Amino acid sequence: MASTLIHLFDNIAGKICYEEPMSKHTWLGVGGNAEAMFIPKDLNDLISFLKIKPEEVPVYVLGGGSNLLVRDGGISGVVIKLASPYFKQIVKNNNSITCYAGLQNTLLRKFLITNELGGLEFLCSIPGTIGGTVKTNAGCFGRCLSDVLISANAVDMKGNIHTITNQDFHFSYRHADFPKDWIIISLTLKTLKSDASTIQHILTEHQVYRKAHQPVNKKTAGSTFKNPVGNSAWKLIKESECDTLTVGGAKMSEKHCNFMINTGNATAKDCETLGEAIIERVKNKTGIALEWEIQKIGQDK
Ligand SMILES: Cc1cc2nc3c(=O)[nH]c(=O)nc-3n(C[C@H](O)[C@H](O)[C@H](O)COP(=O)(O)OP(=O)(O)OC[C@H]3O[C@@H](n4cnc5c(N)ncnc54)[C@H](O)[C@@H]3O)c2cc1C
Known part of the structure; x- marks a missing residue:
């Protein structure tokens, strides 16, 4: 697949990696490969790439990966990471x-x-x-x-x-x-x-x-769900007895139960399944629909 993208980078000055594991670029540490990852050297390099990119090639921009759940089947197209000195x-x-x-x-x-x-x-x-x-x-x-x-x-x-x-x-x-x-x-x-x-x-x-209040040095993407108006996601999770739920290697943090943790061997599927199970239980118990704060991207395996 990635071979169809190679010609797009003939004249660019930045860095390209093919089949780049997204688990290396996300705090949660899960996810399949990006078909190609492009680290433009500067703004001109980025613009040159965008000008020749065919419309049908999807592009996704990645920051520090601290709010992302990338699915196990990875991301097709080009992931752009603004990691060169120019963009800092x-x-x-x-x-x-x-x-x-x-x-x-x-x-x-x-x-x-x-x-x-x-x-x-x-x-x-x-x-x-x-x-x-x-x-x-x-x-x-x-x-x-x-x-x-x-x-x-x-x-x-x-x-x-x-x-x-x-x-x-x-x-x-x-x-x-x-x-x-x-x-x-x-x-x-x-x-x-x-x-x-x-x-x-x-x-x-x-x-x-x-x-004192949040897990540190853990594989997490921060708050899993947005706080509903006038309420706190962590309170609803606790009240619905979801704070101790686990799916495979995914669980909620003991320190802050709105933070999902990859205990080491979680897949993206484990994380997403856990999140969806929590949404369902909280809805059944309280009538409130939690909404993901973590951005979910990519395809299932
Ligand atoms: C331990 C921990 C604590 C956290 N605490 C907080 C907190 O207190 N408050 C809070 O709000 N969040 C918190 N977060 C979540 C996260 O850190 C923030 O959402 C952060 O702003 C995401 O930035 P990022 O560069 O990692 O973006 P990514 O996770 O890489 O991407 C997030 C979204 O932004 C988009 N994006 C990234 N860069 C660009 C760009 N250049 N142009 C356009 N779109 C772009 C991506 O496409 C994606 O949709 C926490 C996360 C962790 C792991």
């Missing part, structure tokens, strides 16, 4: 910074402290990349991306660049509106003047909270 830049403006989409959120820490810029500390504790925060309007500690985003640049499948303002995204809880196939290139984020010790103090508080 941070540029300081007046009262804002522009971060490229492939920058890991944790790498913002040092920049904020060195430049004494506050207001974005919450983002630093969310696993994954800047580009990956958009789709779910990622947030924690009472703040979310939409509180700090000024605008984003994205490229469409024909290689055209678009600027999207905060309002254009119509953000809501774990939701943003933008065309499914647009690739976010960079975000411009509001900053506040602060000082290094205050920023460090907030960052430490966040880390301490996460260590």
Whole structure:
């Protein structure tokens, strides 16, 4: 299959891998192969590829893989990962910074402290990349991306660049509106003047909270389900006695029962089956329909 894609990469400068195991690129550590994975060298390289890509070749953009369940049959077409140095830049403006989409959120820490810029500390504790925060309007500690985003640049499948303002995204809880196939290139984020010790103090508080309340160093994709309006997914899971359910190598964390864990040998099928079983039991017990927060992609085996 992958051989039909090879000619697309004749003139590109970035890296290509064929039949790349997605379990290596996702926090949950499950999933089949991507037919091809393309790591563009820079924006021009990405645009060159998009301009020659036939419409029928599907493209999927991957961030840090911290919110993904890739099915065991893998992903057909091309997975794009913005992992080259070009896509990890941070540029300081007046009262804002522009971060490229492939920058890991944790790498913002040092920049904020060195430049004494506050207001974005919450983002630093969310696993994954800047580009990956958009789709779910990622947030924690009472703040979310939409509180700090000024605008984003994205490229469409024909290689055209678009600027999207905060309002254009119509953000809501774990939701943003933008065309499914647009690739976010960079975000411009509001900053506040602060000082290094205050920023460090907030960052430490966040880390301490996460260590105490969430599983760390585990194979997980974060919150499995969105919190229904006025309720908490973890409370509904516990109330419905789903916190101890297991399917194969998949179970819910003892520390936080809305976090699904791959105990080591789970398949994507185990994880999805466990999630669906929880949805059904919670619905039967409480009448509330839980909705996946984890993005599920790819084909079954
Ligand atoms: C331990 C743990 C704790 C977590 N805590 C939180 C939390 O507190 N708050 C929270 O909101 N989330 C949390 N998450 C979930 C996850 O970290 C966030 O959703 C994160 O923003 C996903 O970013 P990513 O780069 O890993 O995206 P991925 O998981 O790779 O992708 C997620 C989605 O974003 C899309 N995407 C990625 N990059 C781009 C791009 N450049 N352009 C367009 N679309 C793109 C993908 O196609 C996919 O649909 C947690 C996860 C873990 C494992």
